[in-house]
Amino acid sequence: MINKSSYHSLEFSKMPMPKSRDIESAVKGDSPLLAASGLAAGYHGHPVVRDLDLVVRAGEVVALLGPNGAGKTTTLLALAGELPPLAGTVTFAGTATRSPLHARARHGLAFVPEERSIFPQLTTAENIRVGRCDPRLVLELFPELVPLMSRKAGLLSGGEQQMLTLGRALARRPALLLADELSLGLAPLIVTRLLEAVRAAADRDGVGVLLVEQHVRRVLPMSDRAYVMRGGRVVLQGLVADVAGRLEEAYLGEELGQRPAQTDATRSMNAGTPESSGTNAGQ
């Protein structure tokens, strides 16, 4: 069993991240920053994700969607180097790799896992310092953190903690950002704030972004393309304009029309929308 608390995100955050020549050429050329081909990933040798083909190019935001248990986190862990693939290949910046996250991080990969990767006992300023990134850049991205620099990060609200996490990740100027449910449990205003920062990083700095999100209606307008997974496989992919109208079909698949109106899948598809969440949690 992979213990989620064993993610190396904190160690990884200490790594300097110079852009390699490979990254520069991938950014300049048309070759994808990240490509998965025939990828299988899972636990104890049993795949829960199968036959996954996926591409992320520099400067594009790609949403990875799907109901609970679809395999989104498993996919992201395999792409980040946290979970060794059971089959297939992951190519990062033009090179097939099986290296762990900390090695990929040195070549410009930033991974924001589902759990908030802050040090709760350290202050906001100390969290930024151990992240080895330019504090000015973090505060430029999220000026909301300026008055909170001397506060222990564990005392920040959920939204403030996530601004700190994302600010640190983006201030290391990654080539590729993989983020798992940035907006989990956060109020709509903060979700928009975080997603806008991600969009700006793609537009302004050419960062390639793969975002796992439950807030479908919030993430799609910020994205260029989307993949929808169900049962460990990609069941729908394409430009946002093409995918948007087919989401229900993709979430429910052949079970469409044979289930009660509110299934786990529809619940998760609607989770966090302004209509369904109505929460201020985490702000």
Ligand SMILES: Nc1ncnc2c1ncn2[C@@H]1O[C@H](COP(=O)(O)OP(=O)(O)OP(=O)(O)O)[C@@H](O)[C@H]1O
């Ligand atoms: N550490 C683990 N050990 C064994 N099985 C796991 C582990 N983590 C996840 N799984 C299983 O793998 C499948 C895919 O899980 P995963 O977490 O990738 O889904 P997800 O799409 O991210 O779901 P959610 O939207 O709920 O976060 C599920 O059936 C889950 O029970």
Ligand SMILES: [Mg+2]
């Ligand atoms: Mg998940």
